[in-house]
Amino acid sequence: MRGNGIHHVTAISGSTHRNLDFYTGMLGLRLVKKTVNFDDPGTYHLYYGDEAGSPGTILTFFPWEHAAPGRLGIGETQETVFRVPAGSLGYWTHRFLEKGVRHETPEKRFGETVLPFRDPDGMRLALVASPGIEGEAAWTAGEIPVENAIRGFQGISLLLENGERTGAILTDVFGFTQGATENGVTRYKVADTTIGGIVDIRSAGGFLPARMGKGSVHHVAFRAADDRAQAEMVKKLRENHGIQPTEQKDRNYFRSVYFREPGGILFEIATDEPGFAVDEPQASLGRDLKLPKFLERRREEIEAVLPALA
Template identity: 45%
Template structure:
């Protein structure tokens, strides 16, 4: 039983209008679902992805009016976004610097070319050359040429106080493999991979973990990450993961139907929220693929409350 990679990552924005402009305008990602947080319907839940809304490409945001994140340990500290090739990274360096944001330089990290940058709220991101390891689904209406578009998520970087406790859960509970270590920015980073060994060196299947015993614990807020989700291909394996967590006495949410996928949440020992999510049914379940994200979508159990929900949301375009 193997997780197959990163499913989605959910972060926090206190400025949903600016968030929408940044991720669809500057980054050229597709808004594939405009819905609400199912646990707090006063907040948008925005999903940005590739042209076909494939699992593994979703960068999502909760619209919470929160103070800025306090950076520190026991948090998801950087989100990888995959692109294809050195030319793409050169395109993005020029595009991001022209926009005036916080942008670094193209450097090699862990044998891959990377470009770190931040969005307007300080969300820490990095573009990573994935070597074209997976097929891509460009969006024809993107502001970015197809060959340079963001292809998906990965790797995801965690910063934790206690590496051995996190490593134990990753390897003994979640069946990841510890595949290598590397040095970056004066620290040692440990790489854990999902899937079969033949799929190694695919950033879409990697979690990178940095141990930092000195920093205070992070405080969640705008510009920070809420949780990361991992892919399981079908409901049979999803149920098997629930059984596994219960047998190992890992506290979890129990199975939750999010309509677009099935979810199972738990916290690793340093407190970071993990989710296991199914690849399907997918975002085209209630909207045509051609018009995804163009109107507010609600799962069936929230549809009777549409008028009240819409009245409580601010228009964001």
């Protein structure tokens, strides 16, 4: 089975407008889809990514205006890491200072230079200096120069009581390979995937459990090329790991199954197809509110309760 890495990361935010301003303005990502939480249609579901909304570039949010702040702890995605060209960290450090973005000093991890920072709701993010990606396509319609623009995810880090069983799922089901351990963190990597191909696991027993809220990652989705590949992954989860995922759910832009990995984090397996251009042209992605067919009859009601977005 070919490993594909991360499809998307979904998190919880507070203010919709503040979230939109930060990810499209401050970070220069494209709003590739404006829809609603299919299970809570009074709430937006906003998708940010590259020009085409490619798997491995997508960070999505449920903006729950009155949610309490989350608390980092065991059983949570600790950090989401974006790739930027190797010479651009100085630009980003200056930009964060100028705009008042909370950030830390650059540090070394697995031989790479990483700049950790937070979004307005406290979500833990980082930029990693990635050599040789300058020629990759980037969304540059905003104010970020192309030579500094984000090129999708490098990956995520997980904070777990014990990461051994989770690591076994990464290697057996998703095609990762276990690599080095540094400062208590074990790196898992997909050999043929540069975008979204890394998961770092920190096993830290004895910490308080995580509390979901603003700034928390709700779930992490891993890629499956199609329904057949997804079914193969589900079979391995059942037979090799004793995990029973949900039935497949149609999310319009991908088809998903969900399960809790052994450390308690919600994982999703999402198909690459059909993609975000299935209901609007790529040139106008994110412009209009898109609803699934079963909610179209409620469009007027839904639009009346959602905050207006430019």
